[in-house]
Amino acid sequence: MPRTIRITRSHKLATAALLAAGSVTAITATGGQSDAQPAAAKSSVAAEKIATGVPTAKEIAAKKAAADRKAAAEKAVAERKAAAEKSAEKARSEKQAANRSTERKAVAAPKQYKDNLDGWIRESLDIMKKKNIPGSYEGLHRNIMRESSGNPNAVNDWDVNAQNGIPSKGLLQVIQPTFDAYHVKGTPKRLTDPVANITAAANYAADKYGSIDNVDSAY
Missing domain, CATH: 1.20.5 (Single alpha-helices involved in coiled-coils or other helix-helix interfaces)
Known part of the structure; x- marks a missing residue:
């Protein structure tokens, strides 16, 4: 015959305790899942933020x-x-x-010029260049040496001009009316001034002969 198991009061209490413990475990397990859900949601939001830039x-x-x-x-x-x-x-x-x-x-x-024939010619040439009056050093020097031998105070007192009372004077033997008509502005208004005499004579020769370079005799 099967053996009859007698359940005592002690057995009932133990069983109740086990059942209670199982319920707590189940509740704890269920609670753990509930707590994990917010953490997972937070991670999902962070990932979403990164994904959206x-x-x-x-x-x-x-x-x-x-x-x-x-x-x-x-x-x-x-x-x-x-x-x-x-x-x-x-x-x-x-x-x-x-x-x-x-x-x-x-x-x-x-610019400084020597106070001699070379300096007078060079100064006259610079003035002539500014005034567009043609002429070269050689042409001026050649005519000066023929007319006055380089003496700025030379006076011709025997030719027709002298007989008419207007003698030729200076380095290029210019008469006063010619000097007055062809005087170049910026030079002294004195017939026997070396630079004024040369420049006026060159101006006159340019008008009458094209250039002092073209003069080879009395003019």
Whole structure:
């Protein structure tokens, strides 16, 4: 015959305790799953944010640092450019000042000529060049030596002009009316002045013969 198992009060209490423990475990397990759901949701939101391109704090800081470096580099380039332009402007100003100084010196110190036949001819040639009067050193010197032998105070007191009261005078033996008519502005208004005499005679010869170079005899 099967053996009859007698359930005592002790057995009932133990069974109840086991059942209670199982319920707690089940509740705990169920509660653990409930707590895990918010954490998973949070991870899903973070992943979604990254996927949608929203920058993180680290990325924002990195971008700001890069922008600051770029701005600093651009500022440095602009400062170097400004310094170079300032230096170039200073150099131009100094050059202009030097040029003005040279020009002032040139005005303050006119060209010097020797007080002799060579100097008189050279000074006359410079004036003739400014006034577009043709003539060469050789042409002037040749005619001077024939007319007066280089004496600025030479006077012809025997030819027809002298007989008419208007003798030829100076290096190129010019009469007063001719000198007055062909006097070149900027030279002394004195017939026997060497430079004035040469320049007026060259002006007259240019009008009558094309150039003093074309004169080979009395004119």
